[in-house]
Amino acid sequence: MKRGGSPRSDRPVRRARYVRAGDCGLYVYFEQVIDPGVNRRVRELASRLRRAALPGVADIVPSYAAVYVRYDPLVTSFDEVAARCRLLEAGLDGPEPLAPRVYLLPTVYGGEYGPDLEEVARYHGLAPEEVVRLHSSTDYYIYFIGFTPGFPFLGGLSPRLATPRREVPRTRVPAGSVGIAGSQTGVYPVSSPGGWRLIGRTPVPLFRPDREPPAVLEPGHYVRFVPVTEDEFHRIRAAVAAGKYEVETAPANGSRETGRGAGGTGPGGTRP
């Protein structure tokens, strides 16, 4: 199984840059690259900030290489939050605190579930089966969740599958759709309009507002798409509807298993 990017060891570590964002926010910028090593520092700073529970800090939003922090100016200030962040920045480059795991997302490829599979295959001069093989043989690194609820920003798509967006976006993309846009691949957790090339669909819900946390996938771990038949898709979907399905995970480099992630930092409490 290919890994969608391992932390680069040759990247020199620089101090983060602090930039004001309006009257109640700031950005902490790391080196502006899409790189799991840089993203690890982003995640670590975000989780330290959350644990520190600084007075007046209202929102902590990590992304590829930045953390946006919103604060309450009645309680604190840019200078104060920036100073506290600086203190938390020390030692961000320790060992990866997460035991990385892989979320296994059963996916039906092609047909009505992936209406653009044939087109993507033609675009690259590949057989559709080869597109499926390539797409499902990588573990994709989860950089962050955002844009819409539960939407994972994934890294590691094979350059052989990079495909431009559709010229005319669809007005409705069903929840669970697995797609490709440029050099990104991802899953639509909720139905929305969208221009991604749809190659498949997973029955696993990635956003569950009645659960804590509501986003099923946790940054720092990986996603693997596992090809399944239409029958299997419907069986899983029925189990999901009956509340009897939990997403399966595997250690990032080991055998398949289900259930809880590694302690409190794993892909969080997915078993009842």
Added chain:
Amino acid sequence: MIEVVAPGLYTTIQDAGRPGLQHYGVPVQGAADMAALVLGNRLVGNPPGAAALEATLQGPTLRFHVETVIAVTGADLGAMLNAQPLPVGQTVRVRPGDVLSFRGGRRGCRAYICVAGGIDVPVVLGGRSTDPLAGLGGLPGAPGRPLRAGGRVPVGRPPASMHRLLGRRVRWVFVPDRFVARVVPGPQEDFFPREAIREFFTSEYEVTAASDRMGLRLAGPPVRRLPGEMLSEGQPLGAVQVPPSGQPLVLLAGRATVGGYPKLGIVVTPDVSLLAQARPGDRIRFRPISGRDAEELYRHWWRLLHAETVITQPR
């Protein structure tokens, strides 16, 4: 309960939103004009962030099936209680059978119908706001959707002493004569030549009809930006985004949690409330302000919003 006779153009349930969940991709949402929500709730004796109805340009027609106290704040959309005009920013008693309607108005975009006891739909992820993106909030059975004719809006129990709420008025400018928004420059100043930033602050932009709760889409002199891409990152309320077309967007309460267009600056929170009242065709100018001054301005605005003196009691 309030019966929806006609829903109006786009009427949703909004409160203070769902802050603190953006790292799960959950948008903040909440009232686009937070000042109008806070003051409307204060008028009718609710907590400042209680849920209310947010009407857009053409208000709804509502029939009350409860006795309670209401106030309309924000835009003047021509509110009428039965056959009587109901001015913006004052409380009035409603009885079962009373009908609130809107005959239209020329000032402002969003009116808030605040009801003593609040709109009492179930709390989802810490809020009652309607979120079309996430399919959350709104009336039970219609998650993420605006009001529809025939809908029944549950309201909380009004306080026992309603009479003390009657005749209250608020002194506040909800819709300015001219829209001037103060902007803290950054964080992507590097994307814009110095000259382009100066042009932005000396130009006038028109609000287009493509604007919605996610953001104001503006038309005017294109903002010149350097080529290149930036990485997607969290996006604040009031962010002035510049897509490749150069036509700026100002992000409002309904924005997604992250975005990848460079931001020339961020509109200060008090002025985001005012911009939420700009309707298509209105013109906006921007002025730079320092971050330190902006923080101070925020504090002043918030204290004023919660000040005793803003609400006047009848003698």
